[in-house]
Structures are given as C-alpha cells and as structure tokens.
Amino acid sequence: MTCDNWLPMSRNSNDSVTMPPRSAVSRFPVVLLSLLGLIAFLASSATAEQTVFGISAQRAWVRWMPAGLPMAGYLTLHNGSTADVFLTGASSPDFATVELHQSTTGADGAAHMKRVERLAIPAGGHATLQPGDYHLMLMQPRHSIAPGEMVTLQLTLDDGRSLTVEFLVKPADQDA
Numbered sequence: 001m002t003c004d005n006w007l008p009m010s011r012n013s014n015d016s017v018t019m020p021p022r023s024a025v026s027r028f029p030v031v032l033l034s035l036l037g038l039i040a041f042l043a044s045s046a047t048a049e050q051t052v053f054g055i056s057a058q059r060a061w062v063r064w065m066p067a068g069l070p071m072a073g074y075l076t077l078h079n080g081s082t083a084d085v086f087l088t089g090a091s092s093p094d095f096a097t098v099e100l101h102q103s104t105t106g107a108d109g110a111a112h113m114k115r116v117e118r119l120a121i122p123a124g125g126h127a128t129l130q131p132g133d134y135h136l137m138l139m140q141p142r143h144s145i146a147p148g149e150m151v152t153l154q155l156t157l158d159d160g161r162s163l164t165v166e167f168l169v170k171p172a173d174q175d176a
C-alpha cells in the first residue's frame with residue numbers, strides 16, 4: 001500500500017525536534033572533511049614504506065584485543081643492505097612491555113608461543129612477522145587503544161640502531 005510510505009512521515013512532522021545550533025550545523029561538514037583527511041593520511045602512512053638505514057618496514061599492523069589483553073604486531077622488514085641485520089626487540093610509548101615471540105604448533109596440535117632473542121633480516125632479503133609465526137607481543141597497554149588507531153613501535157636492531165614504525169590497529173577478526 002502506498003499510504004504506508006507517507007503515513008509515518010506524516011506522524012513525524014508532528015513530533016517536536018530539537019535542532020542543534022546553526023553554528024554547529026554549519027561546522028559539521030568542515031569537521032567531517034577534516035576527519036576524512038585524517039583518515040586518508042593515516043591510511044596512506046599505514047601502507048607507506050618506512051625506510052631507515054637500508055631497513056624498510058611494510059604492512060605494519062596490530063591485531064586489536066579488548067580489555068587490556070596482549071595484542072600482536074606484524075610487519076615485513078626488508079634489508080636493502082649487504083649485511084645481515086637482526087631484530088632483537090622493540091619498545092613503545094603505547095605499551096609497557098614488548099617482546100619478540102614465535103608461535104609454533106606443538107606435537108599435540110596445540111598452539112604455543114615462545115620468546116625469541118632475535119630474528120634475522122638477511123642481506124638483500126626480508127623477515128616476515130605474521131599470524132601463526134613471528135610477532136611482536138604488545139603487553140600492558142598504557143592507554144585505551146581502539147581499532148583504526150595507530151600505535152608506535154621502536155624496533156631495536158642488533159647493531160644498536162632503532163627503527164620507528166607506525167602500526168595500524170585492525171579489528172581482532174582480521175588476519176592480514
């Protein structure tokens with residue numbers, strides 16, 4: 001019935017509606033555009049290659065977990081230099097404790113993980129930190145963190161250098 005389409009509208013027209021102040025209405029598109037710009041900037045910085053001293057970081061992301069549970073950080077590290085480099089750990093202004101871990105599947109088929117001292121990034125090659133494998137265990141978040149935000153990690157290399165990388169926090173159900 002076509003009258004079903006206009007009846008609710010007719011009722012709504014009698015409702016009292018409180019409109020926000022006109023200044024807030026006119027500012028809204030500007031705020032929205034700023035947010036879109038920020039999101040575009042964050043998206044581009046998340047996918048951009050970050051290079052320091054021949055070591056570059058790509059696809060850096062974190063799998064978000066709720067309630068202050070440990071989160072895992074993943075990325076690919078390329079080594080454009082002619083010498084092997086080792087990732088030895090990381091620190092973060094966003095997490096009190098960061099450890100380099102490796103996930104393994106035990107003989108019983110259960111998943112385990114262990115702390116590892118270092119991960120090789122071979123000369124001219126790369127190291128991949130990914131679900132089910134090497135990852136950065138991010139523990140004791142210093143503040144509330146939500147999907148869509150960025151967190152910062154300073155990766156430590158065995159020769160004393162460090163590489164600051166921005167990680168995009170993704171929802172818990174994403175695998176890459």
Ligand SMILES: [Cu+2]
Pocket residue numbers: 101102113114135136137
């Ligand atoms: Cu772990």
